[in-house]
Amino acid sequence: ASDESMFEYLDVVSKMFDSEAEGYEFYNKYALEKGFSVRRSYVEWDGSNKYIILRKIVCSRQGFREEKHMKRKMEDRKRRPRSLTRVGCNAKLVITRQEETGRWFVKDFIDEHSHPLAPRDLSCLLRSHRRISDEQKADIADMEKCGIRKYRIMDILCFQYSGFDKVGCIKRDIYNFCHANKQETISAGDANTVIMHMMARRERDVDFFFKYLVDEHGHLKGLFWADSQSRLDYEAFGDVIVFDSTYRTNKYNLPFVPFVGLNHHRSTVIFGCGIISHETSQAYEWMLRTFSDCMAQKHPISVITDGDLAMQRAIRVVWPDSNHRLCIWHIQQNIVRHLHDDDVKEEFRSFIYDTSFIEEHEIKWIQFLQRNKVTSEESWLHQMYQMRKLWCAPYLEGRCFLGLSSNQRSESLNSVLHTHLEGKMSLFEMLEHYERCLASRRINEALQDVEALQSVPFTEENASPLEKHAATVFTPSVFKMVLWSIDTVSKSQIREILDGSEDSTYVVSKQERMDKKFGVRIEEQGGLLHRVSCSCRKLECAGTPCSHIFYILGILKQTILPSCCVPTRWTMNAKCAYAPTRKNQMYDYSVSLQRYRELRNCSHAASFKACHSDEDYHRLKMLLEAQHHGKQSSFEQADSKESSNAQHNSIRFGPLMPHSEKVDKVLDPVHVPGRGAPKKRLQAKTKKSRSQNICVAIARILVTIDVN
Known part of the structure; x- marks a missing residue:
């Protein structure tokens, strides 16, 4: 051996350590420099089994794989065997504890390896390092x-x-x-953790609502929740609801049902979320009744859903007075799936937007079915005909859907998060992902609120007084829709004026469609406009004045829109009665982690300032290193059976989820098997990929807003 090796050997065997952990750390650092990995091996305890008195630390390639694992045949193995790493290396460090002083000394040290050592730039990737x-x-x-x-x-x-x-x-x-x-x-169980978390949130926020349902064996089979802000949002914007159950985004294969709508900026707002075990009428009825209980029995004016027949029946039972239409996006998807003739596809699509009278529309349907020889009641075309009142334009005319029809607004997808939702997610992970989506929506609303409060949409200098007034009362997003109606005013023309005792009706037509007439009714009280309405009913259906109303108001020399033409839900006053909650309230942090986060942020700012000066850089670096090494040495004083690693494992590194113990044990849901044969439903659900975006799922059911 060389003199250098001998000096190195004498230096190692003369080492003394204050603890077994310190001896391990020394040998591990030594191994990092040399290019091998180490592991703890043989250990001896004192007579009372309280203290470790001897520890052998060996090269990770010490020993050999057990003979029984070497002789097993490949056909008996469930997976391919791992590569061999044990080569019988004899390198080791044995340290023992002095009973008198409690310190540790080196009893044996061998530094001869029977394998190549890793270079310094790769040794950092070895296991113990x-x-x-x-x-x-x-x-x-x-x-x-x-x-x-x-x-x-x-x-x-x-x-x-x-x-x-x-x-x-x-x-x-x-x-x-x-x-x-x-x-x-989720050590207490996936479903149980979710229920305990929601119980704790309700204890902190009395307006947080949740309700769950279990089967006869105690397994979770239904869950609905909505925080206080979602309930306030529904109070302000709950006139139209869109929901869909096509998203099986958890390892139990349960349908995930978000309830969403439009806020005063025409952006997605989330009212609540539910999970059900089976897509049956009873399950949907439970979900809708629970939603109504959460929202003080306020039923929506209109509902947009996919084509699930069980969902349709539940809506008829629970919300019989609500308008119901089917999502056009789903219909478009199924046209491609069920129809293969391009001419038939185009003719069928025409029924979606055909605005002819119902009698004329019915005749077109009969002719279409006869021409394509549709006689079987099981055929998709016949099913669509049976449900025509839920999706064909003539039957939905005059009903309030706020312009929502879900046709071809793919740009709505860019307003959502891009993180993926794994198909194997637990319920709690899915809840976390939902909360991220919720927080994202609320941040987006806050940004739009700031824009609306601090600016007014641009209008030309020669714009009409009505246009300038509309820019100040509507939110910017809604004003863009209103502007479309204002821009088409020039195409309108008065046909006649019908005067009554208290009101007047102006018959208006578009110049390119003089055969189609609209009646704008003006009611006055005390010489002031009291009520304005139009037979096109855009004001009632979309919530914004039509071009016919703007035309007549211009004729009457009005400079401001009457209050009846400015629904509160499209203004910044829509939520003036509520104090919005912008922040996510799902997580708490331990005191130590709160301190860490504050110190981390402070140190980032201090470090950036110090890095511009050599003197400040070295001073701050010395201060931080002294603090780090001081804490490290004091921590390593423990020498009992309850090691420092056990202490570290008890630390919670992430946020603390609030848990309540005031809940009976709830078992995880029973996994729902694959669908097998497709159920009888109006529209086939599209196949989901293993990894997809929960926020895309929420946005997809709002896929379009028909700004016309």
Whole structure:
């Protein structure tokens, strides 16, 4: 052996340690420099089994794989055997504890390896040298809660630490940590954790609503929840609801049912969310009744759904007075699926938008069915004919849907989160993802509120007084719709004026359609406009004045819109009676993590300032290193059977989910098997990919807003 090796040997065997953990850390650092990995091996305890008195730490390639695993035949194995790593290496460090002083000394040390050593730039990837620090765990947990994928988290860490070799872990370690963290979160059971969480939220917020249903064996089979802000949003914007149950986005294969609508900016607003075990009329009735209980029995004016027959029956039973229409997006999808002749497709599509009278429309239907020889009641075309009153324009004319028809507004998808929802998600993970979507929607609303409060849409200098007034009373998004009606005023023309005792009716036509007449009725009280209405009923259906009304108001030299033409739900006063909650209230943080987050933010600001000066940089670096090493040495004083690792495992690195113990044990839902043969439904559900966006699911049921 060389003199250098001898000096190194004498230096190692002369080492003394204050704890077994310190001895392990020393040997692990030594292994990092040399290019091998270590692991704890043989251990001895004292007579009372209270203290460790001897520890052997060996090269990770010590020993050999057990003979029984080597002799097994490939056909007996469930998976391909892992590569061999044990080669009988004899390198080791044995340390023992002095009973008198409690300190540890080196009893045996062998530094001869029977395998090649890794170069320095690769040894950091060996198992014992990979470790996620506590501060990294806290940051990783936060990033995952924000929906950042694990491989992206690894990319972020590599960028922050200037290379993979400085991070201290690899992507697999992040996956393992996140999985263990999730398992700890739902250790009481997936469904039980969700129920305890919601119980605790209701204890903190008396207006938080949730209700669940279990089967005879105690398994969760129905759940609905809505926070206080969602309930206030429904009070302001609950005239039209859109919901769909086509999204089976959890490992139990249960339908996920979001209830959504439009806010005063015509953006998606979420009223609540539910999960049911089976798509039956009874399940949907329970869901709708629960929703009504949550919303003080306020039923929506109109509902838009997919073509599920069980859902249709439930709506007729629970909300008999609500208008119901089918989502045009689903119909368009199924036209492609069920019809293969292009001419038949186009003729069928014409029924969606045909605005002829009902009698004329019925004649067209009969001729269409006869021409295509549709006689079977089981055929898709016949089913669509039977349900025509739910989707054909003549039957829906004059009903309030706020312009929603769900046809071809794919741009609505860009208003949602881009994080993916895995098909194997637990209920609690799905709840977290829903809350992220909810927070995203509310941030978007806050930005639109700021824009509406701090600016007024641009109007030309020569714009009419009515246009300028409309720009100040409607929100910017709604004003764009109103502007379309104003721009078409020039195409209108008065045909005649019918005067009554208290009102006047102006008959108006479009110049290109003089055969089609609309009656604008003006009612006055005390010389002031009291009520304005038009036979086209756009004001009642979409909530905005039509071009006919703007034309007549211009003829009457009106400079401001009467209040009856400005529905409150399209103005900034729509929520003036409520104090909005903008922040996500799902999580709490431990006191230590709150302190860490505050100190981290302060240190980031201080570090950025210090990095511009050599003197400030070195001063701050010395201060931080002294603080870090001081805490580290004091922490490693423990020398009992309850090791420091056990203490670390008890730390909660992510947010604390509020739990309540005031709940009976609720078992996880029973997994719903695949659908098998398709059920009899008006429209076939589109096949879902394994990974899809929950927010896209919410937006897709609002896929279009017909601004016309």
